[in-house]
Amino acid sequence: MRLRRARTALCALAVTAALALTGHAAPAAAAPPPPAPDASLGAAFARAAAVHDVPRDLLVAVGYGETRLDGHAGLPSQDNGYGVMHLVSNSERRTLERAARLTGASVAELRRDTGANIDGAAAVLRALADEAGLDAADRDRVDAWYPVAARYGAPGSKTAGRLYADAVYDVLGEGVRARVAGGEQVTVAPREVRPRRGPYARTRPGASLGQAGDYPSALWNPAYSGNYAAGRGSAITTVVVHVTQGSYAGSISWFQNPDAQVSAHYVVRSSDGQITQSVRESDTAWHARSANPYSVGVEHEGYVSDPAWFTDAMYRSSAALTRHLTAKYGIPRDRAHIVGHNEVPGNDHTDPGPRWDWAYYMSLVRGDDGAGGTPFPTWGTDVSVRQQPSQDSARVATLPGPTSVRVACQVRGAPVEYDGYSNDAWSYLPDYGGYVSNLFIDVTDAWLPGVPTC
Template identity: 85%
Template sequence: MSSGLLVGRVRSAVCAAAVAAALALTGQPAPAAAAPAPSAPDTAVNRAFARAAAAYDVPRDLLVAVGYGETRLDGHAGLPSQDNGYGMMHLVSNPGRHTLERAARLTGASVAELKQDSGANIHGGAAVLRALADEAGLDAADRDRLGAWYPVAARYGASGGESAARLYADAVYDILGDGIRTHVTGGERVTVAPRAVRPERGAYAETEAVAAPTAAVDYPSALWNPAYSGNYSAGRGSAITTVVVHVTQGSYAGSISWFQDPAAQVSAHYVVRSSDGQVTQTVRERDTAWHARSANPHSVGVEHEGYVSDPAWFTDAMYRSSAALTRHLTDKYGIPRDRAHIVGHSEVPGNDHTDPGPHWDWAYYMSLVRGDDGATGTPFPTWGTDVSVRQQPSTDSARVASLPGPTSVRVACQVRGGLVEYDGYSNDAWSYLPDHGGYISNIFIDVTDAWLPGVPTC
């Protein structure tokens, strides 16, 4: 499915960087024979989802899908998103939205607990969803139907216009259609079985994800979903000479909605979706988006869905779609295709942001922008979800990271049943990530659960 948030391709350097990041969190490599730490029963994520769903009569799978669409079930160590949202369920506290404070009132948990504790955050998200369901008039029978929750999901995720709300809710129901099979911090597996759900859109049935005719866009393949007029400046102070690459620190639909919130005081010209590279324009190129301080007058800002700390968001579809957009901009405005004119947010003078961060693959991105032949090589065939990353090919070795998948990487690989041999190891269910530009090298991918039989070797 083109718009499911699970679909992705991660190149080998990015995957290796993901492992390096996972190891860096501990300050040292995980011991090869160490067993994963067990989750505490009272704070286990699956138990928290089950208890919250039962306590507030919210479908468990809808609750998981909302969280996955917001954060990939990553609490980001209590750090806020771009629009000041916290935890797996992205409970927000900003002038336009107060789901964090509302969750505190509904559950009795403190704001600090809701920010830092995953169990409390999940209960808070369920409480807010139930309160929104009550406001929408859902009775007990309605609450048993997944499709009936569509307007509730729309209100939970987007505070801007109705088009952004529909974009958000559509993403949640795409996730339900695709299913989820992922690991959260600590190694616990969280799953949602794929199922066909007919969304009952109600008042959103006549709303389109595009808020104006496509003639309004400057990039032909983009959707148009405009930012609030007070979040950018009309006109330009100088000629366009630069493209600035950003990471949203939030979801695609949530970021578009944030740009529509008068409290935001930020915007970008374009937002690119992780799953399939869909592009939405929110500010016309002739106007000055507020995205990079000193670079605003002479740049076009391109936001990419995801979080700086999690390279799984940086899919091949996103890289290729964004590169095509940047290539279009460089042609249109005569911008040189080099790193002096295509820059990260963190590289703009006077900025204190870190995006796109260490996991953004600049070499690959620029090769796509330039159209280098080397950017079109054949990747490793796509695996399923929940791909384990370990330090050696042994089922007893400690997991050091996981790839959410479906994932495609360039590796030394084999068909199922063929042997992989490296440094004395031999196994028929492992593939090895070689060194890429200094990234960690002795990493293996466990593909026993997710192999596509019959695929050729790389």
């Protein structure tokens, strides 16, 4: 992913807690209990990679591209995928069931147990590598796994497969430094990638509709014809904002699945704002029930629970699309006509959720983000947290953030104010047990001597 990260530094108060461990001595004759397995995510990736002879970094990159290494408590994605590695059970992708056959783990265990989920994905990737004819030497070369990654993520479509595998190799090229549940950091060092695309080499990631298309810069990856209705029963008066609950390529692939019975007109990628069109605006996509006849549906890659997916590139690209749509159809640029999926009558969805920054998004749609001040940035989950008052305490992580913002000592829970704009920055920080109580944001990586303390 082409993430242009500006680094920030934060100072924070820390609250430490002592954990008391109690237990009972085993009878003298009893055998000592076996050592507890290493429950860390990093260890699970290393173990699965070694057992199945899959490159560890590739395994992490696949998981990061799918879920940002978040298992979402075993809840399914839009296309019925589960866990950190997004093992899927639908008519087109059955990596969940295949993982169960290959590893002997139950489907229920693969859904909810992160270690089993990672092991199952590694087993599936290895089986796909064997089918692709990768020998032992190939398996040691991460660039040889491109067709395997494509088949793992989007087996039914070469265009979606290329989009999927390209995203995996973008992650490998950029590297990973992700903070996961429990505070552990999982990393992949950046590298030069030269993927061997094999049968995907001549596949375009999506045709352009060109100037005759609905949105000239969008790629065209059409949904299955049975997942939308031809024509319109009403004039277009509304734009509906969605979150995919899955990956960009996975969602495009799902719209192409005859069993999906869902679609959207557009899908926006998190990393760089790339847009794919799946249904023509003159046709009725099935995305928002009662609003389908009079709306255009715009999906955004990611998950409602994790605002790290809502990048500035995504906001700006989506806002440009919505600005285009409102101009084209004479739609007022207000919240009565640009709505969330959860705001459409008769819908039971929660997207885009409370962490979607409507104020910032609407300022971009209106085109007034440069008036009256600098637009406030959005925040990810890779946070730089330092314990106050020690100025040399270890950095826990880093946060992609603004390029020219300094905000001193804000109180937890209160809106962070900057130059006439505000943002609930706290909701974008990961949960480190609630110890981050105040923050100082600056544009540099290093601790700044003499900055205001919290």
